[in-house]
Amino acid sequence: MKPEFKLPTARKGRLHCQSRQAPGRRPSGLGFAKREDGSLLILGLMLFVIMSMMGGLAIDLMRYEQRRTLLQQTLDRSVLAGAAMSQKLTGQAVVTDYFAKAGLSDTLDYVDMDKGDNYRIVTATASSKLDTYFMHMIGIKEIEADGDAVAEQRVSNIEVSMVLDISGSMYGSRIDKLRPAAREFITTVLAAAEPGHVSISIVPYNAQVNVGKSIMDSFNVDDNHTSSYCIQLPTSAYLSNDISTTTKMVHNAHFDPYSSYYYYSSATSFNCSPESGNTVTAVNNNETTLHNAINNMVVGGNTSINIGVKWGAYLLNHNANAVIKNLVTAKKVIDGFSDRPMDPLTEDVLKVLIVMTDGQNTSDYVINDPYNSGLSNIYVNKKSGAVTVYFNQSGNKDWYWVSSDKFKSTLDGSTQTMSDYNQLTWPEVWAKYPVEYVAKYFYSNAVSGSSSYWEGQFRSWNYYDKDTQLQDICTAAKSQNIVIYGIGFEAPDDGRTQVRNCASSTAHYFDASGLEISTAFRAIANNITQLRLTQ
DSSP: OOOOOOOOOOBTTBOTTOOOOOTTOOOSSTTGGGOOTTHHHHHHHHHHHHHHHHHHHHHHHHHHHHHHHHHHHHHHHHHHHHTOTTOOSOHHHHHHHHHHHTTOGGGEEEEEEEEETTEEEEEEEEEEEEEOSSGGGGTOOEEEEEEEEEEEEEOSEEEEEEEEEOSGGGTTHHHHHHHHHHHHHHHHHHHTBOTTSEEEEEEEESSSOBOOHHHHTTSSBOOSOSSOOOEEOOGGGGGSSOOOSSSOBEEOOOOOSSOSSSOOSSGGGSSSOOOGGGBOEEEEOOHHHHHHHHHTOOOOSOOOHHHHHHHHHHTTSGGGHHHHHHHHHTTSSOGGGTTOSOOTTTSOEEEEEEEEESSOOOOOEEEOTTSSSSEEEEEEETTTOOEEEEOOOSSSOOEEETTTTEEESSOSSSOOOGGGEEEEEHHHHHHHSOHHHIIIIIIITTSSSOHHHHHHHHEEEOOSOHHHHHHHHHHHHHHTTEEEEEEEESOOHHHHHHHHHHSSSGGGEEEEOTTHHHHHHHHHHHHHTSSOBOO
């Protein structure tokens, strides 16, 4: 018998097993979990807190960045100003002043300056702590803004004048020790430089400076002879490191003011050294040429430190550029140096003057007018070499025969034809005979007047204070930012004092004895090339 299933019987108007509720009411139980109107308020509050914190952090970070930027900009400006090679104040003073004017003195932590003759480096650090406005909510109560800066200025071009004593006292071991020391200096300075960035001039000096014909041709000087090329500078020339190319000046006579006898063991007794090795080598960077110039120097004569320094300083003066351009045209200086000496106001250049002496300033003579040029009254027989001096005396015996110490009516010699004699010019006289010899044997023995009297007629000492002139030109050179090193090489007290006072500072002066001359030149080279020279 199968079971029967019956559906419930429906009642009229409602369905059984279906609950009913009043309108507007939700079911209880599971219906409460589906309510969402309160969740937006919580989310909004959370977002507001987060946004407030982010805004606060941004304000604190903005304050930090403003302070950091101000510190860094002040650091950058101050170290750049402090590192300028033209800056007269110390780097510390410059940076401190910048921070004081910016109202940031309390933030400056450290300032340091390192400098040499060809560089200047300034380093500085600063820091500032700020109380936070909002970041303390996350445990950060203060933030620190800090910065550091380093500025460096260095020169990429160097010009050097080596003013070297070749007077008689340098003979022997002194010149033998100077030569390798000077050569090593040249090699070191050239090796540390990029090609074309260093030029060196060598100025040998004794009683005078033989500048050579190519340089003298740039000045207003009449050639009185061709034996040597020294220019008699006016006293006013020592008040600056310039030399006028238009002012009329005198070609220094080629003469021996020291000897009293007619004999020359060498030409070094001449007031202006005629040897090619004693002429100025200007603005050069060829190591072999410069070494040869050092090797070929010949010692002899008196000492004029002032004249050596004058020409050394002039070859560092930008106004000498016209002279150097003439040397470029004459193929004495390379084309690449046609802008030298450089203008320190527009070019990155270090100018160095090295003054070396083993002595002190002594006599400097000149030939007086009218005995400096023109024809003399001295005749030489072309065949025998006999000398006759003409004096216009009363009577007919106007010819003084030096060989017999007598006045005659004719010239001394086997013939009496004037074509057999050379009437010497005064430059030819002084090139052949010492002044004292002419004074004694040609004049004093012939006519009234002592030998010393006639010496005074022929030549005179350049009467001036050579030490004062030396210090004047040193002061003028230093005022043009030329760095001066001095070396007193076994020199007497006065010589050392003068060169020490000429140097840029006591640290730029060296007392040297024996092989210490090499140490002195080595120290100077190291000072100049502490940084490798680059563009």
